[in-house]
Amino acid sequence: MAERFGLHEKWLDRMTGNRSRYFCEPDSADGVPKNTGDLATLAGQRALAAAGVELSSIDFLILSTGSPDHLMPATVNLVADRLGLNDLPAIQLTAGCAGALQGLYTARALLASGHRRGLVIGADSVVKLWPANRDLKRISPAELANFALFGDGAGAAVVDASVDGPGLVVDHVVLRTVGKGRKPAQLVRWYGADGAPTITAANGKEIREPMGEEDYKAIEQYVPGLAAGVLQELAQLTGWPVAEVEHILTPQLNGVMADRIREFMGVRPEQAVGCVADTGNNGNxxxxxxxxxxLKRIEEGGGDRDRVLVTTIESAKWTVSGLALRYRREAAGDVQ
Incomplete structure (x- = not known):
């Protein structure tokens, strides 16, 4: 990352704690994903294969993303076409860090309404925010830091209303906005690097308007407390003492912040399940x-009781979300 962005390794390690991240390659001809739609399609294909379900059994498709390939058509419809899905609801949610749980929240409502099975995907890429000629001189140091912070990636889950087979059973979902009266702590403009207008700065100098802005002080101030609040809410809903829960997924802004938030939440290192230091912040x-x-940790551990608590905080306009799940190895009378 230091070589790619022209930033110092020690600065990257101290400020972000991220060791690596992944890029789409827009000019790729060797199978590397080019954009958000490519990532989402691959994730969807792998989720369907891992679940061992027929494509014809999917009743709906949900995609959450903060970086669609176009304003129109919706990327979810392009992904549906590539997956071979048709004649079903295809829903696209515009969101950031809470988007995956917004997708699962929506899926749970659809399953409760009578649908039997669906596919939920979360995907993001920042390729559109780069200048087309990859000229790093056009990007400010603050923006370069964001490129080191955020990663390209996708994930997907098959969600099912039936009781057949093992899976993560959803006990509770928490999702709500808490942004009333709060200033947004993250702003991403839609036009990308090449479309950025020129503005006049306070000193009278003409500069390119930044593609995105983040209020890191607000994030550092509010995210740990909000995450701890969601965790305690889930513990009360389930009756599970936090100290006894086997797997806790904490917010993942970057490697440094993830550790600080985990400590504030009272989550032990062996309980925490993180990834941001290896993958970058993949958003949705x-x-x-x-x-x-x-899930891999659960399957390898072979324990009789595996519980999972998930907390995500989106600072753009302040959304809190959480999940409480149990892993079932046998059929059970719960919505999965």
Whole structure:
């Protein structure tokens, strides 16, 4: 990352704690995903294969993303076409860090309304925010730091209303906005680097308007407390003492912040399931990546009782969300 962005390794490590991240390649001819739609399609295909379900059994498709490939057509419809899905509801949610749980929240409502099975995908890429000629001189140091912070990725889950087979059973979902009276802590403009207008700065100098802005002080101030509040709410809803829960997925802004938030939440290192230091902040994909890691840990551990609590905080206009899940190895009378 230091070589790619022209930033110092020690600065990257101290400020972000991220060791690596992944890029789409818009000019790729060797199968590397080019954009959000490519990522979402691959994730959807792999989720369907892993679940061992027929494509014809899918009743709806949900895609949450903060970086669609176009304003129109909706990326979810392009993904549906590529997956071979047709004649079903295809829903696209515009969101950031809470988007994956917004997608699962919506899916749960659809399952409760009579649908039997669906596919939920979260995907993001920042390729559109780069200048077309990849000229790093056109990007301010603050924006370069964001490119080191955020990663490209996708995750997907098959959600099912039946009781057949093992899976993560959803006990509770928490989702609500808490942004009333709060200033947004993140802003991403839609036009990308090449479309950015020139504005006049306070000193009278003409500069390119930044593609995105983040209020890191507000994030550092509010996210730990909001995350701890969601965790305690889930503990009360389930009756599970936090200290006894086997797997806890904490918010993942970056590697440094993830550790600080985990400590504030009172989550022990062996309980926490993270990924951001290895993958970068993948936005809508990140909770799926965490869930994938938790599931692998559960399957390898072979325990009789595996519980999962998920907390995500979106600082753009302040959304809190959480999930309480149990892993079932046998059929059970719950919605999965």
């Amino acid at each position: 994909a990140l909770p799926f990546i965490q869930l994938y890691r938790a």
